[in-house]
Amino acid sequence: MSSHGAVGDEATSGLDRRTELREFLRSRRARLKPEDVGLLSHGRRRVPGLRREELAQLAGVSYAYYARLEQGYGETMSAEVLDAVARALRLTEEEREHLVRLAQPERPSATRTPPPPQPLRTSVQHLLDTLGVPAYVVDRRLDILGWNRLATAVFGDWSLLPPEERNAARLIFLSPETRERLVDPDSTSLGIARALRMNAGKSPGDPHFSSLVQELSQKSEEFRQLWARHEVSCGTAGESVRIRHPLVGEFDLVHEPMALPGGAPMRLMTYHAEPGSRSEEALRILASWEMEPLR
The missing domain is CATH 1.10.260.40 (lambda repressor-like DNA-binding domains)
Structure with a gap:
């Protein structure tokens, strides 16, 4: 393509x-x-x-x-x-x-249209709610299926978005507010494009996937350029992401993705701060404040 x-x-x-x-x-x-x-x-x-x-x-x-x-x-x-x-x-x-x-695509997935995006299991949402770090779940298309309160405090309130806009790729390429929360949004953009390319190879017949690629290609020159590079990667565990927060300033989080077993392919995306660091204190402040979810 x-x-x-x-x-x-x-x-x-x-x-x-x-x-x-x-x-x-x-x-x-x-x-x-x-x-x-x-x-x-x-x-x-x-x-x-x-x-x-x-x-x-x-x-x-x-x-x-x-x-x-x-x-x-x-x-x-x-x-x-x-x-x-x-x-x-x-x-x-x-x-x-x-x-x-x-x-050499596996059969029968090469000839059968994949099912539409699946909702998050209730038990997984309960798991998110008990975690003491920012966390959310994405599917192969990078749709954000569920998240916890601390993820809202760090990244913004995704519940304010229509369900079809709750997608990590749409947010990084099309949302100025999301990019403003990241000190190095270009690095995140590259990682997202690589992950989409990797996942595209696993779901070549998925029209839901193609509709996302179409939208991003039409609306984002940055995405078009990155997509044309055909780079693939599912990301590296332990990568650091620097957040620019309107209330607690800049701090670093370590990204740890994990595959969730059972059902449609999903990944749990968690972010933690190094123990004893200023970043850990920033997370502690965000977790303790009782306030309306940040937009």
């Missing part, structure tokens, strides 16, 4: 898996130079990065065989071939998994 054009057509039918595979491989080739992989560069290059024939040589497969993979036809290719391509492209483990998922 390109960063413009075809997005609208995909909104009702899901992302096109073969297009995703083709553009992912092209983007990974483009970031490698011949000298990066021990090859000599001959002549001028119309586009950056390795040529198809160079990548095929590195992977130990014929040009025609690799070209077929880059055209989106990877169903009949062996795991050994895909691993060889992944090594030649110097893919990370997450990128390799993304490649395999796009090339």
Whole structure:
């Protein structure tokens, strides 16, 4: 899928898996130079990065065989071939998994339309309410399904938003208020775009996912640019996020995501402060104040 054009057509039918595979491989080739992989560069290059024939040589497969993979036809290719391509492209483990998922989607998910977003289980909401740190739950599309009072105090009151706007990607790319709460919103934007790309490979036929991509692509130039990079990651546990709060100033939180078992894929997103730090004191103040939820 390109960063413009075809997005609208995909909104009702899901992302096109073969297009995703083709553009992912092209983007990974483009970031490698011949000298990066021990090859000599001959002549001028119309586009950056390795040529198809160079990548095929590195992977130990014929040009025609690799070209077929880059055209989106990877169903009949062996795991050994895909691993060889992944090594030649110097893919990370997450990128390799993304490649395999796009090339050889699991059945029957490749032919069956995924179910619509699921509501949060009552027991999970109870868990959120008992946690002493800011926490919320997102699904694969990054819809925010539930949160606790401390998350409201730190990030803003999501209950004031229509349900369709309670989405982490929509908030970071389309909400100035959300970006104002983050000292480094660009870093968070990149992480969100990478997570969406990763999740898109798991749900290529999901029209709900495609409608989100369509909206963000139409409304955010930043999203279009990041989406076109085809970077994938589910994030790194222990990352620090600096919050800019209107009442307690700036403080740091450590992000710890956790997968929730059972039912539709969901992740519990928790944030804690280092013990004994000023950030911990800021959280303690927010937790103790009795006030109307912040907007």
